[in-house]
Amino acid sequence: MADPSSYRPKPGEIPDSPGVYRFRDEHRRVIYVGKAKSLRQRLANYFQDLANLHPRTRTMVTTAASVEWTVVSTEVEALQLEYSWIKEYDPRFNVKYRDDKSYPYLAVTMNEQFPRVQVMRGHKKKGVRYFGPYGHAWAIRDTVDLLLRVFPVRTCSAGVFKNAARTGRPCLLGYIGKCSAPCVGRVSAEEHRELADEFCDFMAGRTGAYLRRLEERMTRAAEEMEYERAARLRDDIGALKKAMEKSAVVLADATDADLIAVAEDELEAAVQIFHVRGGRVRGQRGWVTDKVEEVTTGALVEHALQQLYGEESGDAVPKEVLVPALPDPLEPVQQWLTDRRGSGVSLRIPQRGDKKALMETVQRNAQQALALHKTKRASDLTTRSRALEEIAEALGLDSAPLRVECYDISHLQGDDVVASMVVFEDGLQRKSEYRRFQIKGFQGQDDVRSMHEVITRRFRRYLAEKEKTGEWAGDGTDAAADGEILTADGSPLADLAEDDGRPKRFAYPPQLVVVDGGQPQVAAAQRALDELGIDDIAVCGLAKRLEEVWVPGEDDPVVLPRTSEGLYLLQRVRDEAHRFAIGYQRTKRAKRFRAGPLDEVPGLGDTRKRALIKHFGSVKKLRAATVDQIREVPGIGLKTAETIAAALAQAAPAAPAVNTATGEIMEDVQDTAYGTTPDAAGEPVPTGAPDE
Numbered sequence: 060m061a062d063p064s065s066y067r068p069k070p071g072e073i074p075d076s077p078g079v080y081r082f083r084d085e086h087r088r089v090i091y092v093g094k095a096k097s098l099r100q101r102l103a104n105y106f107q108d109l110a111n112l113h114p115r116t117r118t119m120v121t122t123a124a125s126v127e128w129t130v131v132s133t134e135v136e137a138l139q140l141e142y143s144w145i146k147e148y149d150p151r152f153n154v155k156y157r158d159d160k161s162y163p164y165l166a167v168t169m170n171e172q173f174p175r176v177q178v179m180r181g182h183k184k185k186g187v188r189y190f191g192p193y194g195h196a197w198a199i200r201d202t203v204d205l206l207l208r209v210f211p212v213r214t215c216s217a218g219v220f221k222n223a224a225r226t227g228r229p230c231l232l233g234y235i236g237k238c239s240a241p242c243v244g245r246v247s248a249e250e251h252r253e254l255a256d257e258f259c260d261f262m263a264g265r266t267g268a269y270l271r272r273l274e275e276r277m278t279r280a281a282e283e284m285e286y287e288r289a290a291r292l293r294d295d296i297g298a299l300k301k302a303m304e305k306s307a308v309v310l311a312d313a314t315d316a317d318l319i320a321v322a323e324d325e326l327e328a329a330v331q332i333f334h335v336r337g338g339r340v341r342g343q344r345g346w347v348t349d350k351v352e353e354v355t356t357g358a359l360v361e362h363a364l365q366q367l368y369g370e371e372s373g374d375a376v377p378k379e380v381l382v383p384a385l386p387d388p389l390e391p392v393q394q395w396l397t398d399r400r401g402s403g404v405s406l407r408i409p410q411r412g413d414k415k416a417l418m419e420t421v422q423r424n425a426q427q428a429l430a431l432h433k434t435k436r437a438s439d440l441t442t443r444s445r446a447l448e449e450i451a452e453a454l455g456l457d458s459a460p461l462r463v464e465c466y467d468i469s470h471l472q473g474d475d476v477v478a479s480m481v482v483f484e485d486g487l488q489r490k491s492e493y494r495r496f497q498i499k500g501f502q503g504q505d506d507v508r509s510m511h512e513v514i515t516r517r518f519r520r521y522l523a524e525k526e527k528t529g530e531w532a533g534d535g536t537d538a539a540a541d542g543e544i545l546t547a548d549g550s551p552l553a554d555l556a557e558d559d560g561r562p563k564r565f566a567y568p569p570q571l572v573v574v575d576g577g578q579p580q581v582a583a584a585q586r587a588l589d590e591l592g593i594d595d596i597a598v599c600g601l602a603k604r605l606e607e608v609w610v611p612g613e614d615d616p617v618v619l620p621r622t623s624e625g626l627y628l629l630q631r632v633r634d635e636a637h638r639f640a641i642g643y644q645r646t647k648r649a650k651r652f653r654a655g656p657l658d659e660v661p662g663l664g665d666t667r668k669r670a671l672i673k674h675f676g677s678v679k680k681l682r683a684a685t686v687d688q689i690r691e692v693p694g695i696g697l698k699t700a701e702t703i704a705a706a707l708a709q710a711a712p713a714a715p716a717v718n719t720a721t722g723e724i725m726e727d728v729q730d731t732a733y734g735t736t737p738d739a740a741g742e743p744v745p746t747g748a749p750d751e
Contacts, residue, residue, distance in 0.1 A: 079092065167262075263336065317332060318417060319381065323356065667695065
């Protein structure tokens with residue numbers, strides 16, 4: 060625990076101007092980001108007598124080890140920079156709204172030649188029209204199913220669309236009239252785009268004019284005694300009205316507005332948002348947050364606005380935002396919203412009428428969401444706390460291990476040896492900090508030696524970073540020696556940037572290291588830490604046979620009761636490390652099995668590999684080709700052709716392929732790694748893109 064006076068800046072050093080400040084802990088990790096109209100006045104509030112601070116603020120300033128700031132010109136710039144830094148650094152003491160799912164949107168891909176209607180989650184893409192969000196994906200599908208009768212827009216995937224175009228036969232929706240079948244040319248691209256535009260207009264709330272046109276066409280068809288067409292139009296009108304009933308009118312003046320309500324107690328807060336477009340509720344979402352800092356309702360509203368509109372622009376930001384309390388100060392937030400929209404935005408508290416009544420409904424939803432969250436979380440939070448306490452007691456730790464790292468080794472008979480590292484913080488997975496390792500220090504199967512190598516490499520990184528920040532007088536070990544460490548997406552972990560402050564770093568140490576195994580693996584992990592001079596990290600192992608917990612230097616294991624929450628948590632950590640390692644090992648094995656002789660050619664990428672196989676039909680024919688014949692392939696020059704010919708001449712011919720349908724040996728061997736495979740007749744058939 061740090062003394063705030065040890066890093067308190069001198070009053071004259073802090074500027075009396077708008078800006079954004081960051082508190083960092085002893086590992087240079089950013090733990091809090093805030094903004095201020097006057098940096099000098101705001102920071103002075105943190106460095107007063109600890110007894111006068113809010114308990115959460117007191118915890119933050121005693122966890123921090125330094126503070127720094129950036130001066131900006133206006134409060135609007137401070138708001139923008141604060142949002143960017145919170146998103147970048149993910150500080151543990153800032154308000155972070157969270158929910159248990161990614162809300163689905165109804166999306167229309169207007170950026171494609173033939174727009175497609177589909178359910179989309181995650182980040183919004185340019186050129187795509189979004190409607191929602193919806194509480195459930197099935198609600199979107201119900202709405203789309205009703206509207207496709209009137210607006211038969213394409214809903215199929217790219218693969219289905221291309222296959223229908225190739226065969227000349229539409230899918231089932233095309234046959235039953237719920238798709239206009241542009242894949243087979245029933246409508247042109249322009250006609251299909253008009254249908255998509257009408258679909259978007261209807262979803263955007265412009266429903267009255269379209270219904271009137273349909274009613275006029277129905278009446279005219281009846282007068283002309285075209286009763287079948289009139290009946291179809293009647294059914295279309297019924298389908299549209301049924302879809303409209305799913306979102307009843309709540310604001311009679313066809314207002315576009317977002318309503319935000321907050322329900323809170325001393326520890327947590329729930330936020331509910333209703334998206335009203337054309338007077339109808341078009342979407343709803345909600346978040347919950349721990350109040351890890353002392354914060355007012357107005358500040359919670361401000362954080363919700365940042366979360367809601369930080370990545371939005373244009374019409375996605377409505378003209379009117381109704382809130383239960385206004386941020387203080389109001390002007391910078393309102394100006395920021397106006398800049399995001401490109402025109403004026405009204406941010407206010409509804410006082411009377413339909414808007415106030417609707418706000419009360421949103422408020423009730425927020426209160427119910429908070430109550431439901433507390434009901435779900437109470438047992439989870441209690442269980443996690445009890446599990447960590449049981450682990451600390453069983454292993455003789457001074458405090459509960461808030462950060463636990465678990466390591467597992469995986470291989471197939473000594474080939475493709477890999478390791479995984481998973482991280483649990485406060486009993487919960489932190490997948491952004493998972494890591495994968497390739498074992499390259501030796502060949503063959505030796506789990507103990509592999510564990511020693513992995514622990515050494517991981518904590519050598521930790522010491523190297525401590526040396527950078529001046530916390531450790533090390534021996535100058537070069538962290539680049541551990542360049543084989545991979546991140547969770549398989550890319551090499553770059554050198555750590557000094558003074559970066561992001562949380563996803565090897566420089567953040569655990570309180571407990573768990574290894575998958577018994578005494579030998581535990582001893583190897585402890586030996587690696589001892590060799591590096593690290594003596595403040597506990598080590599234990601969990602053996603699968605009897606689920607025994609092994610600690611270094613003990614001949615007998617620690618046996619936790621089968622009903623122990625601590626044992627359950629250790630099992631979850633171990634199983635997650637095992638799953639992560641197995642997945643990586645299988646990926647490497649599959650990639651090795653699919654490898655072909657062209658993979659040994661330096662500088663030859665996947666595109667040119669596919670072009671070569673497509674041109675010659677097989678690796679065997681490519682091996683028999685001359686340099687001049689290889690040069691005929693687009694993108695292959697003289698030097699590359701010579702390199703390919705030399706590499707194939709040195710490589711051993713592939714084993715003959717067997718046609719599984721007939722049992723015959725085929726002479727023309729196809730290389731499945733580059734996008735072809737033989738069919739029953741022995742002809743090459745594309746299999747898609749090669750494995751990356």
